[in-house]
Amino acid sequence: MLAAVWRAEDAGLLMPRWDSANGSGPLAFYRAASAVKKLGANLADSLPAETGLAMSVVLIPQVMWTRFEVGREGLSVQSHSEGPGDGDLVIVTEEKVVRDLVYRKLDAGTAEKTGLLRFYGDxxxxxxxxxxxxKTSGATLALPGR
Known part of the structure; x- marks a missing residue:
């Protein structure tokens, strides 16, 4: 994952690497949690409640898990969970990628094609x-299954 991020930064798909002062510190966890929650909210708006989808997002290299369940009552979010639930779809990515997806600076198809976003599950x-x-990242087509 980190190599994919570095290649994307070098190619101009992602903003250049942060210096250590900007990428860490006491607010880093909250910044990462906020970005993942926004991604989950965007997905919930585009996923029918009937899917009953449960998914977990893990940010690398922090190994910070966030779990989402989409249902009739809307989106349930469990930040900093222990890991995925049984049967969860798992998304592996990095905070920088999540932020760029949320703010439409990067489309999901390109993120997946370049290894910045990986899916595991059903x-x-x-x-x-x-x-x-x-729908949420502004891409016109999702990638076909692999």
């Missing part, structure tokens, strides 16, 4: 999330 759930990400 193929139908992955297809639903790809479609929702395509």
């Amino acid at each position: 193929p139908e759930g992955i297809a639903n999330v790809r479609e929702a990400l395509a």
